[in-house]
Amino acid sequence: MKIELDQVYKRFGKQQVAIKNTNLLLEGPSITGLVGRNGAGKTTLLHMIAGFLKPSKGTLMVNGEMPFNNIATATNVSLIDDGMTFPEGLDLGTILSFGASMYPNWNEEIAEGLFAFFEFDPKAKHDALSKGKKSLFNAIFGLAARTPITLFDEPTTGMDEETRRDFYRALLKDYLDEPRIMLVSSHHIEELEDLLEAVILIENGSIFLHETIPDLEEYSFSFTGPAVEVDEATADSTVLSEEAVGPNLKRAVLKRDLRTIPEPMVDRGLKVGHVSATEVCRALTKSRKGVVDDVYGKRE
Ligand SMILES: Nc1ncnc2c1ncn2[C@@H]1O[C@H](COP(=O)(O)OP(=O)(O)OP(=O)(O)O)[C@@H](O)[C@H]1O
Numbered sequence: 001m002k003i004e005l006d007q008v009y010k011r012f013g014k015q016q017v018a019i020k021n022t023n024l025l026l027e028g029p030s031i032t033g034l035v036g037r038n039g040a041g042k043t044t045l046l047h048m049i050a051g052f053l054k055p056s057k058g059t060l061m062v063n064g065e066m067p068f069n070n071i072a073t074a075t076n077v078s079l080i081d082d083g084m085t086f087p088e089g090l091d092l093g094t095i096l097s098f099g100a101s102m103y104p105n106w107n108e109e110i111a112e113g114l115f116a117f118f119e120f121d122p123k124a125k126h127d128a129l130s131k132g133k134k135s136l137f138n139a140i141f142g143l144a145a146r147t148p149i150t151l152f153d154e155p156t157t158g159m160d161e162e163t164r165r166d167f168y169r170a171l172l173k174d175y176l177d178e179p180r181i182m183l184v185s186s187h188h189i190e191e192l193e194d195l196l197e198a199v200i201l202i203e204n205g206s207i208f209l210h211e212t213i214p215d216l217e218e219y220s221f222s223f224t225g226p227a228v229e230v231d232e233a234t235a236d237s238t239v240l241s242e243e244a245v246g247p248n249l250k251r252a253v254l255k256r257d258l259r260t261i262p263e264p265m266v267d268r269g270l271k272v273g274h275v276s277a278t279e280v281c282r283a284l285t286k287s288r289k290g291v292v293d294d295v296y297g298k299r300e
Pocket residue numbers: 012016017018036037038039040041042043044045
């Protein structure tokens with residue numbers, strides 16, 4: 001089970017470069033989060049791995065084969081998203097039978113168990129499901145397919161909070177039952193953090209970070225204290241984000257690199273804090289173009 005990208009590009013038309021010069025290696029079982037802002041290139045990347053799109057340049061291999069229009073990919077890789085469609089008018093029970101005939105590793109017990117747990121009606125029509133229920137059904141279908149590579153593109157669209165929690169729990173249990181490559185794109189990294197083993201950050205079509213969660217937790221640290229002291233102490237460091245946390249108090253998140261020596265800052269009475277993987281991801285993918293208030297501020 002392996003996904004390899006070597007200098008992969010995807011262009012749409014002449015102007016739009018959705019993926020640029022991207023290298024990636026995913027080998028063996030893992031649950032990896034794919035995180036990036038709107039338009040960063042997550043869906044394009046997942047669609048190329050699933051064989052729906054052909055790279056414009058570079059080499060993309062899934063289990064040693066090029067996935068585009070490849071029947072082996074179709075049975076070994078599943079992509080779950082809210083655009084999944086099934087032949088019109090099919091009821092859910094029939095769709096599950098179709099899954100059983102299509103995927104060699106299909107797990108009937110899990111399919112039926114999750115179907116019953118989430119109270120689906122086998123006679124209900126897929127195209128008549130609500131947005132959240134459709135996402136949930138698609139996710140059950142994708143888990144039960146038990147393909148060696150399972151890709152989720154924003155799988156929880158429309159799900160309420162409790163359903164999202166149950167779904168993530170099912171995803172983890174399913175992974176522990178049958179470890180495989182799972183790649184999950186999400187804007188809700190905080191909800192996923194406990195399940196993930198690694199995170200891929202993508203911006204403007206390029207993967208700029210691929211780290212395990214423990215490494216991400218070591219990636220940075222924070223300093224909190226009087227704003228002037230924080231500014232002085234962090235002047236020569238890579239500040240990933242900063243925020244006011246009270247009158248004249250500031251918290252800065254810094255990259256933990258060799259040039260950053262915490263001791264002098266501690267000597268200034270600044271409080272050193274832990275930064276979660278979620279916060280690191282947020283800081284690294286945040287927009288550098290100011291805040292939305294600026295739009296309204298300009299009119300004053
Ligand atoms: N079929 C297409 N034709 C032209 N441009 C496209 C097409 N599909 C995607 N793009 C462009 O490629 C870029 C990456 O889009 P993509 O959908 O992969 O981003 P994303 O990270 O999944 O975004 P979101 O979080 O909003 O779903 C965007 O600029 C998008 O407009």
